[in-house]
Amino acid sequence: MCIKTCVPHFLIHCYCDLPADCSDIYKDKSNTSGVYTIYPVGSTSGVQVRFILSGTQVIQRRMDGSQNFYRPWCDYKTGFGVAAGEYWLGLENIFHLTLRQRYELLVDMEDFDGKKVSARYSSFSIDPESYGYKLQVSGFTDGGAGDSLAYHNGQKFSTMDKDQDASSKHCARLRLGAFWYNGCHYANPNGIYRRGADSTISYVGVEWYHWKGRDYSLKSFSMKIRPVK
Numbered sequence: 512m513c514i515k516t517c518v519p520h521f522l523i524h525c526y527c528d529l530p531a532d533c534s535d536i537y538k539d540k541s542n543t544s545g546v547y548t549i550y551p552v553g554s555t556s557g558v559q560v561r562f563i564l565s566g567t568q569v570i571q572r573r574m575d576g577s578q579n580f581y582r583p584w585c586d587y588k589t590g591f592g593v594a595a596g597e598y599w600l601g602l603e604n605i606f607h608l609t610l611r612q613r614y615e616l617l618v619d620m621e622d623f624d625g626k627k628v629s630a631r632y633s634s635f636s637i638d639p640e641s642y643g644y645k646l647q648v649s650g651f652t653d654g655g656a657g658d659s660l661a662y663h664n665g666q667k668f669s670t671m672d673k674d675q676d677a678s679s680k681h682c683a684r685l686r687l688g689a690f691w692y693n694g695c696h697y698a699n700p701n702g703i704y705r706r707g708a709d710s711t712i713s714y715v716g717v718e719w720y721h722w723k724g725r726d727y728s729l730k731s732f733s734m735k736i737r738p739v740k
Contacts, residue, residue: 657721
């Protein structure tokens, strides 16, 4: 179950000097790439993120199957996993980060043959929970991966226990994941971690259709955001 935490208003000033996102960490030139704690505006507590020296922060990461990503709404809202490994930053944290300023999105992925490709989007944000954390993404630049995210633009986020997709079916349950499903997906980064080509159960892996097609589960996958300069 979700536990709501109320923070007295007089405590808000305590967060003023703490980093709200990785761009604040980047301002201190003595910092290096690694795991840091940030305090998104509107958040009641700190959250760990992986910071990359360019000022980029990772909001989602798959690399070895160590985390179970088939989880309920509460987990996807607040976040889970370990910033040093596989994790999801949390929809509420992502919302407050992208509300604060404009962000771009970089999606990096690798197959089991060691080939790496990417997709970049010049604008990325999500709406508040009252709007289903709807995805707003545009400005695609191809880094070899193709555009599998445009199909999901404007869609609400769905999980195993909260069906908000545009399909008559329950995509999160059908695809064993959680995402901004449409009807259902071209991208399924939070699907089941499998090793490459596997059609035992169709369309449930960590997939990016416009690169590897259906039934190929990627070795690594990450979503990173950075303030637009």
